[in-house]
Each structure stands twice: as structure tokens, then as C-alpha cells.
Amino acid sequence: MQLYELELNDGRRISPFVWRVKLALAQKGIAADTIGIGFGDKDKIAFSGQGLVPVLRDGDRVVSDSWDIACYLEDQYPDTPSIFGGPVGRGLARFVARWTDITMLGNLAVLMMPCVFDHVPERDRAYFRQDREKRFGMTLEQMREDPEGKIAAFRQILLPMRVCLRDQPFLSGDAPAYADFCVFGGFIWAASVSDYKLLSNDDLLYAWRERMMGRFEALISASPGVVFT
Numbered sequence: 483m484q485l486y487e488l489e490l491n492d493g494r495r496i497s498p499f500v501w502r503v504k505l506a507l508a509q510k511g512i513a514a515d516t517i518g519i520g521f522g523d524k525d526k527i528a529f530s531g532q533g534l535v536p537v538l539r540d541g542d543r544v545v546s547d548s549w550d551i552a553c554y555l556e557d558q559y560p561d562t563p564s565i566f567g568g569p570v571g572r573g574l575a576r577f578v579a580r581w582t583d584i585t586m587l588g589n590l591a592v593l594m595m596p597c598v599f600d601h602v603p604e605r606d607r608a609y610f611r612q613d614r615e616k617r618f619g620m621t622l623e624q625m626r627e628d629p630e631g632k633i634a635a636f637r638q639i640l641l642p643m644r645v646c647l648r649d650q651p652f653l654s655g656d657a658p659a660y661a662d663f664c665v666f667g668g669f670i671w672a673a674s675v676s677d678y679k680l681l682s683n684d685d686l687l688y689a690w691r692e693r694m695m696g697r698f699e700a701l702i703s704a705s706p707g708v709v710f711t
């Protein structure tokens with residue numbers, strides 16, 4: 483099995499969508515070779531018929547999009563530990579995945595884009611700047627403004643998860659599953675490019691993140707540059 487992912491300077495593997503898949507593979511105990519590509523290497527995943535990572539190649543099967551890959555792994559390898567916990571869990575995990583895409587990553591994006599840029603190899607910098615400045619309607623320099631305000635707003639939107647974690651150790655219940663992978667993937671993305679303190683030490687999410695880190699330590703520590711603050 484081969485998993486294509488984004489690789490920036492110093493071997494940093496940053497994509498929050500790829501991390502969901504890597505955590506799912508780890509939970510299932512499925513080994514995959516990871517292949518790092520740059521923003522300018524879209525030709526290397528052209529076989530998938532689109533231009534985004536993650537892309538999974540499993541023998542002659544090719545699957546792209548993190549949600550489709552998660553479903554593929556769950557359905558194709560039913561004898562491995564589940565990442566959804568059944569059809570209802572799958573439906574709720576899809577909701578959390580979309581919430582994470584739109585609300586969590588959406589709130590973090592402007593704060594993180596300049597940090598990502600700092601780790602983009604020289605050859606891809608012009609593409610990244612142009613694409614992200616167009617997407618967000620402001621320059622990378624403008625995005626760098628007021629990090630404290632952005633972090634305060636980000637902490638606010640995490641409240642429902644914080645309250646949920648008063649009653650259970652993981653977002654999915656007693657053990658981590660795909661909903662946890664989605665949110666944790668967002669934190670790994672941030673931790674691999676920035677040293678902003680997104681969570682205070684007394685935040686229940688900080689303790690949850692430590693628990694996630696403990697469960698997936700081997701995977702995370704093998705990835706260069708991931709430092710949680």
C-alpha cells in the first residue's frame with residue numbers, strides 16, 4: 483500500500499487530511515509506504531485523476547479524498563479495528579469531518595498559511611503565495627497580523643468539544659476513532675509548522691491531545707518537526 487502526501491522542507495508532512503488517513507491506518511494496524519510530494523509535483527499523483535493529497539494506492543485500486551479513503555479502509559479491511567464503530571458512527575464521523583474542515587480548519591487557516599509558507603521549498607513559494615492570497619483575499623503578510631486575536635477566536639469555537647470531554651476521554655467515547663483523528667489531524671498540521679500555543683495547559687482539549695499523542699506516539703515522533711505547545 484502506498485500513501486501520497488505533502489512534504490515540505492526538513493521532511494515536514496503537514497496535510498491535516500493525510501493525517502486522518504495515517505491515524506486510521508495506524509488504528510487498523512495496516513502498513514503503508516508514504517511518498518512525500520511537493521506542491522509542484524502534481525504529475526506524481528496524476529494517476530488518481532485529481533491534484534490533491536491524500537492519494538492511496540492499494541494494489542491496483544486508487545482512492546483519493548480522505549473521507550473516501552477512510553471508508554475504503556473500513557469496508558475493505560473489515561477484520562481490522564473499526565475507525566467508525568458501525569453505520570451510525572460512520573454518519574456522525576462524517577459530520578465531525580465536515581465540521582473540522584469548515585469550522586476548525588477554516589478558523590485556523592489564516593493563522594497557519596504564513597507558517598506553512600515559511601516551510602514551503604523555494605521552488606513552490608510563488609505558487610503557494612499566489613494560490614493562497616487569491617483564496618483568502620489578502621496577502622500572507624496581512625494574514626500574519628493579530629495572531630493573539632485569531633488564537634482567542636479559535637479557542638472559542640472548540641467549546642463544544644471541551645464540554646464533551648468533561649464526560650468522556652475521547653470525542654468518540656472511551657477510545658479514539660475517526661472523529662478524534664479529524665480534529666487531532668488539525669492540531670498536528672498546526673504543530674508541524676508553527677509554535678503558536680493553540681491550547682492552554684489547563685484546557686481539557688490539551689489533556690485530550692496528550693492522550694492522542696500517547697496513543698500514536700510512534701507515528702507522530704517519526705514525523706519531523708511536530709512539536710505541540
Ligand SMILES: N[C@@H](CCC(=O)N[C@@H](CS)C(=O)NCC(=O)O)C(=O)O
Pocket residue numbers: 488496497498499500521533534535536546547548549
Ligand atoms: N477534501 C480533500 C481535501 C484534500 C486537500 O485539500 N489536500 C491539500 C493538502 S492539505 C492539497 O493536496 N493541496 C495541494 C495544493 O494546494 O496544491 C480530502 O479530504 O482529502
